Amino acid sequence: MSDTNPGSELAARAEALDAADPLGKLRDRFTLPEGVVYLDGNSLGALPAGVAARLAEVVTEQWGTRLIRSWTEGEANWWNAPERIGDRIAPLVGAAAGQVVVGDSTSVNLFKALVGAARLAAPGRTELLVDAATFPTDGYIAESAARMTGLRVVPVDPAAAAGAMGPDTAVVLLNHADYRTGRLHDLPALTAAAHAAGALVVWDLCHTAGALPVGLDAHAVDLAVGCTYKYLNGGPGAPAYLYVAARHQAAFDSPLPGWNGHADPFAMTPSYEAAQGVARARVGTPDILSMLALEAALDAWDGVAVDDVRAKSLALTDFFLDCVAAYVPAGKVELVTPTGHDQRASQVSLRTENADEVMRELISRGVIGDFRAPDVLRFGFTPLYVGFADAERAARALGHIFG
Numbered sequence: 001m002s003d004t005n006p007g008s009e010l011a012a013r014a015e016a017l018d019a020a021d022p023l024g025k026l027r028d029r030f031t032l033p034e035g036v037v038y039l040d041g042n043s044l045g046a047l048p049a050g051v052a053a054r055l056a057e058v059v060t061e062q063w064g065t066r067l068i069r070s071w072t073e074g075e076a077n078w079w080n081a082p083e084r085i086g087d088r089i090a091p092l093v094g095a096a097a098g099q100v101v102v103g104d105s106t107s108v109n110l111f112k113a114l115v116g117a118a119r120l121a122a123p124g125r126t127e128l129l130v131d132a133a134t135f136p137t138d139g140y141i142a143e144s145a146a147r148m149t150g151l152r153v154v155p156v157d158p159a160a161a162a163g164a165m166g167p168d169t170a171v172v173l174l175n176h177a178d179y180r181t182g183r184l185h186d187l188p189a190l191t192a193a194a195h196a197a198g199a200l201v202v203w204d205l206c207h208t209a210g211a212l213p214v215g216l217d218a219h220a221v222d223l224a225v226g227c228t229y230k231y232l233n234g235g236p237g238a239p240a241y242l243y244v245a246a247r248h249q250a251a252f253d254s255p256l257p258g259w260n261g262h263a264d265p266f267a268m269t270p271s272y273e274a275a276q277g278v279a280r281a282r283v284g285t286p287d288i289l290s291m292l293a294l295e296a297a298l299d300a301w302d303g304v305a306v307d308d309v310r311a312k313s314l315a316l317t318d319f320f321l322d323c324v325a326a327y328v329p330a331g332k333v334e335l336v337t338p339t340g341h342d343q344r345a346s347q348v349s350l351r352t353e354n355a356d357e358v359m360r361e362l363i364s365r366g367v368i369g370d371f372r373a374p375d376v377l378r379f380g381f382t383p384l385y386v387g388f389a390d391a392e393r394a395a396r397a398l399g400h401i402f403g
């Protein structure tokens with residue numbers, strides 16, 4: 001901690017930054033409890049204001065009154081929801097319409113993407129490269145997908161992944177951001193490297209979609225998956241999404257060819273014929289209530305540019321780091337997240353002793369972040385509803401705990 005009390009100077013800076021923030025008003029689009037600083041939107045996004053009323057309408061009107069007609073009629077049109085909502089997510093991840101389908105969990109979509117990619121890969125290739133520090137589910141699913149398709153999983157450090165790609169590489173699976181450290185991986189360069197090696201690349205966007213520009217089409221990504229309950233605020237257990245680039249769709253061979261992905265589902269034929277387009281990645285009956293909650297949640301993005309969100313995210317995390325440096329006694333925490341803007345996603349991770357206990361104490365003081373084993377405090381910054389005063393208060397509370 002510095003010798004002079006930095007509190008008033010940082011609080012004044014926070015106030016000025018909030019006053020000048022062009023996204024500041026967006027907080028009104030969310031329902032947040034009074035007195036809470038919410039820095040866990042990288043795990044579960046906050047509740048957008050319109051969701052509760054829309055869900056009530058879906059339940060009482062669309063389900064209660066319109067009954068089965070809601071599957072295919074009128075505004076409800078439940079049957080088209082996976083593609084319709086996919087087209088709402090598409091611009092947020094830099095994809096043109098018709099390439100994103102919503103449904104299932106991230107894990108299930110990863111399975112479809114990895115087996116689908118292996119089936120699209122050039123014959124004779126033997127390796128599936130996987131981010132060695134990946135969120136566990138990606139690693140588990142990759143092992144199974146590799147076993148099913150005759151590939152061998154090769155764990156790689158994303159920083160060294162380009163060098164590991166070669167003539168044996170069939171598919172590369174990478175996280176756009178590391179869930180534990182908040183490190184952002186170089187999607188354009190790693191995608192280009194995979195293509196130069198003749199491989200396909202699958203990106204997990206869980207920790208970047210809705211936080212920063214992804215540019216799926218611009219960088220010619222092959223396939224991508226992501227969840228919608230973090231920066232997209234779809235709610236607990238909200239359905240995930242799968243992106244299949246238009247150029248791969250005709251040959252995309254899903255390992256889960258359920259009847260919802262059939263070209264003519266209601267013909268109910270005994271043999272499978274895949275639908276045209278990204279709809280072939282659908283499996284079974286979608287979870288409509290969660291899906292329509294997500295659709296309502298996406299209204300929070302109306303008129304919002306992802307570039308502006310990114311600018312605010314970096315300003316927020318920079319400011320939080322300044323506050324931590326000022327308030328937390330030297331040596332108490334170690335910064336895990338890279339400081340370079342090109343390597344930082346939208347969270348700050350700090351390593352400390354007894355991190356679990358420290359986070360519990362922070363939460364009891366109204367600052368909600370999370371703990372990731374064994375020793376990481378994670379603070380997610382969701383620019384749609386987190387402000388600079390929140391960042392200052394969180395760092396001050398952390399300083400008091402160590403103080």
Ligand SMILES: Cc1ncc(COP(=O)(O)O)c(C=O)c1O
Nearest residue numbers: 105106107135137179204206227
């Ligand atoms: C990178 C990453 N992939 C996948 C998941 C989760 O997948 P699922 O939606 O299947 O629970 C998470 C978080 O839960 C994650 O952080």
Ligand SMILES: Nc1c(O)cccc1C(=O)C[C@H](N)C(=O)O
Nearest residue numbers: 042043044135179180206237372
């Ligand atoms: N998906 C989660 C859940 O169902 C319960 C609790 C947390 C989560 C998470 O999203 C964890 C998150 N992917 C992480 O980065 O740690």
